[in-house]
Amino acid sequence: MALSKLTTDKVKDRVDIEDVVNDYVSLKRKGQNLWACCPFHNEKSPSFSVSPAKQIYKCFGCGASGDSLQFVMDIEGIGFNEAIRQLAQKYGIEVEEDKAVTPEEVQAYNERESLYIVQSFAKDLFVKNLKDTDEGRSIGLSYFKERGFNQSIIDKFDLGYAMDSWDHLHNAANKAGHSDDILLKGGLILQKEGDPSRKYDRFRGRVVFTIHNLAGKPIAFGARILTNDKKQPKYINSPETAVYHKSDVLYGIYQAKQAIRSQDNCYLVEGYTDVVSMHLSGIENVVASSGTSLTENQIKLIKRFTDNVTVLYDGDAAGIKASLRGIDMLLEGGLNVKAVVFPDGDDPDSYSRKVGSEAFRQHLQDHARDFIAFKVDLYAEESANDPIKRADTVRQVVQSVAKIPDPLTRSVYVKESARLLQMEEDIVLTELNKILLKAQKSNNYQSPDPGPPPPDGLFAEDYLPVEEQKISISQVLIAQEREMMRLLISYGFEKVSEELHVCEYLIQEISDVVFQSPLYQRIFSEYKQALKRGILPDPEYFIKLDDSQIKSEVINLIAHRHDMSENWQKKHLIYTNREYDDLSKTTFKEILRLKRRVLEKMVDESIQNIKEAEQRGSESEVTDFQRILITLNSSLREINAQLGTVKSR
Structure with a gap:
C-alpha cells in the first residue's frame, strides 16, 4: 500500500545525507564537501562526493548521484516505499498509509503483503524442519554436511527441508492462520485435478533452497530430491506469483550484492549449490540464474552493481556451446565478459570440494579468459584442419563482437579477434560490418540521436x-x-x-x-x-x-x-x-x-x-x-x- 504524503514529507525533511551515507562508507571532509571511495564501483582514489549543504551525493567516477532516498534505494537495492520505511525506522518516524487509494489497490497490496508473510512462514518452517526434526537432520542436514556446508552457510542462505508428507506445510500454515487461497497463490500447495477439495504440499521430501529478493525477503523456493526416483524431477521450483518473477531474479543476489560492488565483478554460475559452495570458498560475488536461461532483466540486475561478469562453465564442450547464447546476451547488455572452464566432469561445486578453497580461488584467477580467447579456444581443435569449420569459427567470434553496443569497444575487439584468429583485420571488420548492416535492416534501424551534450566548458x-x-x-x-x-x-x-x-x-x-x-x-x-x-x-x-x-x-x-x-x-x-x-x-x-x-x-x-x-x-x-x-x-x-x-x- 502507498505511504501517506505526510510520512514521505516527514522523512524527506528529517533525513541528513551525511548521517545516511556514513552508515555505509567512511566520509572525510575536504573543503565544503565530504569524500569517500565510491560504494557503487571499485576505486582507489575517492571520487564520491557528499554535499551537506545541498543534501546530495555525486560520484565523479561512475556517475552515480542522488539524494538520501536515492542512496538508500541504490545501496540496498530496494524501491521507494521500502527506502522511506527504512529511513522512517532509522529516525523514529511513524509510518502512515495513504488512505486515498482504490479498493483494487488495497486488495493488490494486501495480497502482496500476505504472499511475503506466507513465504516467510514457509521459509521458517523449512529451516525448523532441517534443524529440529529427526527426518530433517538425518536426510536434509546429512546431505548438506556431505557437501561441506557448515551451519553458518546454512543459516546465511536459509537452507531447509520439506518433510516427506502430503500436508505437513498445509496443516501448519492453516494452524498459523494462513488461508488456502494465499497458499495456492504462493505456490506452496496444489489442489488435485478434478477434486478441488483435496490439497497437498508442493514440496515434499526435498532439501529446500530459499530464493530472496534484493531486500532479503523470501519470495520463492527451489527444492532438490535426494532419492533416485526417476519419475520425479531432480529439482522443482516455485511458480510465478505476484512477488516472484523468475526472469527478474538471480539466486544469491541478496547475499552477493555488496561483494559484487566491492569486487567490481560478478561470477555467474548455473545452480544453487554452486553459489553456496563458492561462498564457502570465500567468494561471495556470485549468483545463479534460478534454474532459467539467462534473461534480459537478469542482465540489467547484474549491471546495477557492476559492468563485469565472469561466466563459470562445467568442463563439457558440448554443454558450453549450447549455452553460448548467454555470453552474447551479456555482451548485448553492455557488460564486459570473461569465462572460466573447469576440468571435464566438474562444476564449481564439485571442483571446490575436490581441490579446496585456496586452489579453487587460484583456478578462477589463473583461468579467467576474455570471451574472444575463450570462444577461439573452444572451436580451435575441431576447426584446425577444416577450412569450412575455421570460417565458421570466425563468424561465431565476430557475431559475438557485433553484440557489443559501444563502437569503441567493438573496434578494440576487432583487433584482438584478428590477432587470435590469425587473420587480416580488414577481413574481420568486413564480416562485422555485414552482420551489423543485416541487423540494422532487419530491425528497421534508425540513426541514433546526437547523444548527450558536450562536457562543461x-x-x-x-x-x-x-x-x-x-x-x-x-x-x-x-x-x-x-x-x-x-x-x-x-x-x-x-x-x-x-x-x-x-x-x-x-x-x-x-x-x-x-x-x-x-x-x-x-x-x-x-x-x-x-x-x-x-x-x-x-x-x-x-x-x-x-x-x-x-x-x-x-x-x-x-x-x-x-x-x-x-x-x-x-x-x-x-x-x-x-x-x-x-x-x-x-x-x-x-x-x-x-x-x-x-x-x-x-x-x-x-x-x-x-x-x-x-x-x-x-x-x-x-x-x-x-x-x-x-x-x-x-x-x-x-x-x-x-x-x-x-x-x-
Whole structure:
C-alpha cells in the first residue's frame, strides 16, 4: 500500500545525507564537501562526493548521484516505499498509509503483503524442519554436511527441508492462520485435478533452497530430491506469483550484492549449490540464474552493481556451446565478459570440494579468459584442419563482437579477434560490418540521436566557429540549454537588482524559446509552474520531486568536483572573478549565448531550405528563404558584437 504524503514529507525533511551515507562508507571532509571511495564501483582514489549543504551525493567516477532516498534505494537495492520505511525506522518516524487509494489497490497490496508473510512462514518452517526434526537432520542436514556446508552457510542462505508428507506445510500454515487461497497463490500447495477439495504440499521430501529478493525477503523456493526416483524431477521450483518473477531474479543476489560492488565483478554460475559452495570458498560475488536461461532483466540486475561478469562453465564442450547464447546476451547488455572452464566432469561445486578453497580461488584467477580467447579456444581443435569449420569459427567470434553496443569497444575487439584468429583485420571488420548492416535492416534501424551534450566548458572560447567543432549544431544548442538550466536552478532565487530575481529576468528574456531537449523543457516548465504557485524554487525543490529524471539531472547540474579553497582569499589575498559575483552580467551573457545558438540553428535550417528550394526550381521560395537568412544573420551579428565574438559560424 502507498505511504501517506505526510510520512514521505516527514522523512524527506528529517533525513541528513551525511548521517545516511556514513552508515555505509567512511566520509572525510575536504573543503565544503565530504569524500569517500565510491560504494557503487571499485576505486582507489575517492571520487564520491557528499554535499551537506545541498543534501546530495555525486560520484565523479561512475556517475552515480542522488539524494538520501536515492542512496538508500541504490545501496540496498530496494524501491521507494521500502527506502522511506527504512529511513522512517532509522529516525523514529511513524509510518502512515495513504488512505486515498482504490479498493483494487488495497486488495493488490494486501495480497502482496500476505504472499511475503506466507513465504516467510514457509521459509521458517523449512529451516525448523532441517534443524529440529529427526527426518530433517538425518536426510536434509546429512546431505548438506556431505557437501561441506557448515551451519553458518546454512543459516546465511536459509537452507531447509520439506518433510516427506502430503500436508505437513498445509496443516501448519492453516494452524498459523494462513488461508488456502494465499497458499495456492504462493505456490506452496496444489489442489488435485478434478477434486478441488483435496490439497497437498508442493514440496515434499526435498532439501529446500530459499530464493530472496534484493531486500532479503523470501519470495520463492527451489527444492532438490535426494532419492533416485526417476519419475520425479531432480529439482522443482516455485511458480510465478505476484512477488516472484523468475526472469527478474538471480539466486544469491541478496547475499552477493555488496561483494559484487566491492569486487567490481560478478561470477555467474548455473545452480544453487554452486553459489553456496563458492561462498564457502570465500567468494561471495556470485549468483545463479534460478534454474532459467539467462534473461534480459537478469542482465540489467547484474549491471546495477557492476559492468563485469565472469561466466563459470562445467568442463563439457558440448554443454558450453549450447549455452553460448548467454555470453552474447551479456555482451548485448553492455557488460564486459570473461569465462572460466573447469576440468571435464566438474562444476564449481564439485571442483571446490575436490581441490579446496585456496586452489579453487587460484583456478578462477589463473583461468579467467576474455570471451574472444575463450570462444577461439573452444572451436580451435575441431576447426584446425577444416577450412569450412575455421570460417565458421570466425563468424561465431565476430557475431559475438557485433553484440557489443559501444563502437569503441567493438573496434578494440576487432583487433584482438584478428590477432587470435590469425587473420587480416580488414577481413574481420568486413564480416562485422555485414552482420551489423543485416541487423540494422532487419530491425528497421534508425540513426541514433546526437547523444548527450558536450562536457562543461564548451563555451569558454566563444570565437570557435561551429563548423570547426566536431559536434552538431543541435548538440551545441542542447549544451547551451543545459548551461541556462544550471544558471536558473543555481541562482534563480538570487537577485540581479533590488526588485528583480535572476529567474524573473531570465524567464522574461527567453519566454518564447522552446528547448531542444525535452528534459530541459520539462525542468523549465516545472520552474514556471512553481512560480505561479508562489514558490521560488531552489535546488532542493527539484531534488524532492518524484520525477527521477529531473532529480538526477538537477543534481548533475549543481554538483561540482572542485571547489576553490577559501585560503586563496583569506591567507594568500588572491581574488578571482566568480560567476555569482555579478549575476546581472552572468545572466545577460548566458541569455545572449542561448539566443545565438537558437539563431545558428535557424540559419542552418534556412540554408537547407534554400538548397531544397533550388532543387525544386522554385525561385520565389529561394528569394523568401534568402530574405529570412539575411535577417537571421543580421541578428546574429548584433549578438556576436555584444558578446565580443569574432565569428560564430
